[in-house]
Amino acid sequence: xxxxxxxxxxxxxxxxxxxxxxxxxxxxxxxxxxxxxxxxxxxxxxxxxxxxxxxxxxxxxxxxxxxxxxxxxxxxxxxxxxxxxxxxxxxxxxxxxxxxxxxxxxxxxxxxxxxxxxxxxxxxxxxxxxxxxxxxxxxxxxxxxxxxxxxxxxxxxxxxxxxxxxxxxxxxxxxxxxxxxxxxxxxxxxxxxxxxxxxxxxxxxxxxxxxxxxxxxxxxxxxxxxxxxxxxxxxxxxxxxxx
Amino acid sequence: xxxxxxxxxxxxxxxxxxxxxxxxxxxxxxxxxxxxxxxxxxxxxxxxxxxxxxxxxxxxxxxxxxxxxxxxxxxxxxxxxxxxxxxxxxxxxxxxxxxxxxxxxxxxxxxxxxxxxxxxxxxxxxxxxxxxxxxxxxxxxxxxxxxxxxxxxxxxxxxxxxxxxxxxxxxxxxxxxxxxxxxxxxxxxxxxxxxxxxxxxxxxxxxxxxxxxxxxxxxxxxxxxxxxxxxxxxxxxxxxxxxxxxxxxxxxxxxxxxxxxxxxxxxxxx
Numbered sequence: 001x002x003x004x005x006x007x008x009x010x011x012x013x014x015x016x017x018x019x020x021x022x023x024x025x026x027x028x029x030x031x032x033x034x035x036x037x038x039x040x041x042x043x044x045x046x047x048x049x050x051x052x053x054x055x056x057x058x059x060x061x062x063x064x065x066x067x068x069x070x071x072x073x074x075x076x077x078x079x080x081x082x083x084x085x086x087x088x089x090x091x092x093x094x095x096x097x098x099x100x101x102x103x104x105x106x107x108x109x110x111x112x113x114x115x116x117x118x119x120x121x122x123x124x125x126x127x128x129x130x131x132x133x134x135x136x137x138x139x140x141x142x143x144x145x146x147x148x149x150x151x152x153x154x155x156x157x158x159x160x161x162x163x164x165x166x167x168x169x170x171x172x173x174x175x176x177x178x179x180x181x182x183x184x185x186x187x188x189x190x191x192x193x194x195x196x197x198x199x200x201x202x203x204x205x206x207x208x209x210x211x212x213x214x215x216x217x218x219x220x221x222x223x224x225x226x227x228x229x230x231x232x233x234x235x236x237x238x239x240x241x242x243x
Numbered sequence: 244x245x246x247x248x249x250x251x252x253x254x255x256x257x258x259x260x261x262x263x264x265x266x267x268x269x270x271x272x273x274x275x276x277x278x279x280x281x282x283x284x285x286x287x288x289x290x291x292x293x294x295x296x297x298x299x300x301x302x303x304x305x306x307x308x309x310x311x312x313x314x315x316x317x318x319x320x321x322x323x324x325x326x327x328x329x330x331x332x333x334x335x336x337x338x339x340x341x342x343x344x345x346x347x348x349x350x351x352x353x354x355x356x357x358x359x360x361x362x363x364x365x366x367x368x369x370x371x372x373x374x375x376x377x378x379x380x381x382x383x384x385x386x387x388x389x390x391x392x393x394x395x396x397x398x399x400x401x402x403x404x405x406x407x408x409x410x411x412x413x414x415x416x417x418x419x420x421x422x423x424x425x426x427x428x429x430x431x432x433x434x435x436x437x438x439x440x441x442x443x444x445x446x447x448x449x450x451x452x453x454x455x456x457x458x459x460x461x462x463x464x465x466x467x468x469x470x471x472x473x474x475x476x477x478x479x480x481x482x483x484x485x486x487x488x489x490x491x492x493x494x495x496x497x498x499x500x501x502x503x504x505x506x507x508x509x510x511x512x513x
Contacts, residue, residue, distance in 0.1 A: 106264065
């Protein structure tokens with residue numbers, strides 16, 4: 001069977017923001033004067049390959065700047081790979097930087113509808129799922145307020161609830177459990193287990209080992225854009241924490 | 244580029260939502276909000292009428308109405324083109340974190356201004372009930388002019404939105420360029436004020452001049468710039484319209500192409 005996620009030899013290069021012209025004036029002057037200040041580049045990923053099967057949850061661990069979030073960015077189509085093959089099957093739900101991409105000035109409802117239409121659901125399908133989304137987030141009475149007025153915990157709950165209830169085939173989660181209380185975390189663990197049983201593939205990025213243990217069967221250890229090791233959760237975690 | 248065009252259709256619900264959102268911000272969810280937005284054109288017209296009639300003592304008949312006829316399409320052009328520049332940055336929280344067909348953002352600016360334009364046209368027709376202007380079958384030609392204008396504005400909006408996201412002095416440059424074109428286009432004066440007929444002929448090859456004077460020509464003089472319908476002494480001729488239409492198509496294609504080329508890097512640079 002075709003894996004839900006297939007990544008082969010993925011490379012990603014960033015051009016650092018401060019080294020590119022930010023004004024038409026600068027760009028024109030640069031060309032006229034022939035002043036080619038060197039473009040500063042940074043390779044965030046250097047040849048990463050892995051697969052995730054449907055119904056499998058895979059964790060990505062590694063220190064800051066190891067490329068964990070870049071992997072999720074590429075899988076969600078947000079970032080364009082510099083080189084390599086990336087194939088993702090089905091509908092993708094992503095929580096990057098613990099946010100679903102909510103706009104702070106839109107209300108809860110408007111944001112849910114926006115995300116849903118980006119994920120390819122019709123208005124009717126969205127409205128049918130709205131009660132479940134509000135129920136899970138416990139945000140029923142806040143749905144008509146702009147999300148910038150939400151508390152951090154409420155924001156995270158609604159973002160998570162939105163994405164998991166829109167029936168994604170692939171779920172990309174970046175540091176989602178950095179906020180919220182114990183009870184919400186337990187709620188999330190239960191929901192993620194349900195998602196997996198239904199055949200949803202999950203990629204879970206966290207620097208908290210305990211959370212990875214709760215969610216994932218397999219782990220990828222990333223460092224400086226390369227895979228150091230990959231394998232069953234306990235084995236990789238004990239090597240990672242021991243290292 | 245074709246993919247970006249197809250996405251406009253696939254994600255039309257999103258375009259509708261974003262347009263509604265822009266309108267809500269503009270009118271602050273009230274009809275009074277719409278009336279408030281009429282203040283700027285109103286004082287422009289009042290001041291220019293005073294200047295033309297009493298200071299310059301120019302004897303242009305129905306000057307205020309002639310100004311209004313061209314101001315409505317011009318305002319649509321100006322607010323869309325300048326308003327689209329910063330739209331990607333305004334939605335950076337979304338653009339950075341979720342994949343989206345981001346050409347919808349400048350198009351939503353155009354969409355909300357189109358609604359405003361259509362409401363303004365209604366008001367214009369309301370004014371026509373009380374001033375000596377005759378409703379005429381030639382008014383149907385306004386649909387063609389609006390189509391050309393919409394295509395041109397959509398293309399420029401996508402082009403400038405993509406440029407501004409990469410180069411942050413774009414909005415400043417565009418705002419000033421638009422201001423220059425405001426004076427080079429027959430908005431606050433009719434094209435007949437360009438006295439030399441040869442100059443006027445070439446002057447109307449400016450696409451916005453053809454559109455604005457085209458609106459005025461249809462509404463005030465029932466002039467339709469189509470071959471076979473040209474009246475003696477008509478200002479906007481079929482060749483002016485043709486150039487404007489081709490320019491609009493080129494703008495749309497160029498805007499879509501440049502936007503599709505640039506948009507993959509938006510999440511990295513906003």
